Amino acid sequence: MNLNIDNYIDFYENDIKGRYITNSKILQLLNKYNPKVAGYSVQNNPIYSLSIGTGPIKILIWSQMHGNESTSTKAIFDCLSYLHKIDNTLLSSLKLKIVPILNPDGANAYSRENYNNIDLNRDSVNLSQPESILLRELYNDFKPDFCFNMHDQRTIYSLDNNKSSIISFLAPSADTEKTETEARTKSMSVISYVYTKMNKIIPGNIGRYNDDFNINCVGDSFQSFNTPTILFESGHISQDYQREISRKFVCFSLIYALEFISQNNFSFYKEYYKIPENKTQLCDIKISNIKQKESNKHKITDLSIIYFESLNSSKEIIEFIPEIKEYGNLLNMSGHIEVDFSSINETFDLNNSNIISEIIYHVNKLRNIH
Ligand SMILES: [Zn+2]
Structure with a gap:
């Protein structure tokens, strides 16, 4: 399949933008697709689900289980728009169950955790939270053939030559031995295909996550139940702090993954191991040759700055507050x-x-920004 990037504008969803994505921001888009209330969060906010397609291959997709990781939610709506406007043949081979915002309380507060400060991606064994229980119920009822677990990664993730990791993938392990189970090799096969396609568009900007097994993570649990599960991580590029560029690449990755799964041939998966592992050698601003005050002399050093993401509730935007990380x-x-x-x-x-x-x-002055 050759997806024409130039056509992105034809299916890009203009009504959803930026980093602060909540139930109220997606309601209008949801209503295009006959949403259902699948359950409720700790604070009794509805958790919506969409059922799309009539095919035999079932895929369960959820985003924003970490409330402040909203890029893939935008990408999901772009992908749905693609499936309806550009290529609806996929909808006769696939049946998608989509939860765009699994953690609506965290989305409102712009927090990773849910309202009870629990990381839902560490609650897969305890199932202590209504959001975790709901996801498990959807999984048990829907009996998916594949799961897509959609997240955002921080700006620190890097690849070879300190290139930014714009998207990353993981075929979570199903056990501590990292066995190539049938489910896991299927996940690897899908990722291999998506990687091969996406690496032509953003060469050297695609990473792979560490596959240490943690049964408390939802992906590892589902993989251990023999359901091929894929972790998608939207990353960062250049000064795109609203993640409108990586959103496009996640959308393409999603479409490629759906196309590949619809073809039902998972023999090729070894390419997965060629995807470079993510490192953490990036910061938001690096300053070299800064004069550090030391009693009455100074020494020349380097400094890294990372932005702290802070919700401005009245403006409903995310502000990026610079903080010194290390020197x-x-x-x-x-x-x-x-x-x-x-x-x-x-x-x-x-x-x-x-x-x-x-x-x-001084940074702004040197960069001619006043
Ligand atoms: Zn996450």
């Missing part, structure tokens, strides 16, 4: 922005947390 010899680190402070004569007390605004002032 010292950061030769192996890269930044999504890199700035050389050699020309700045000022010395900075890096132990003073208020110094960050002064540093950002």
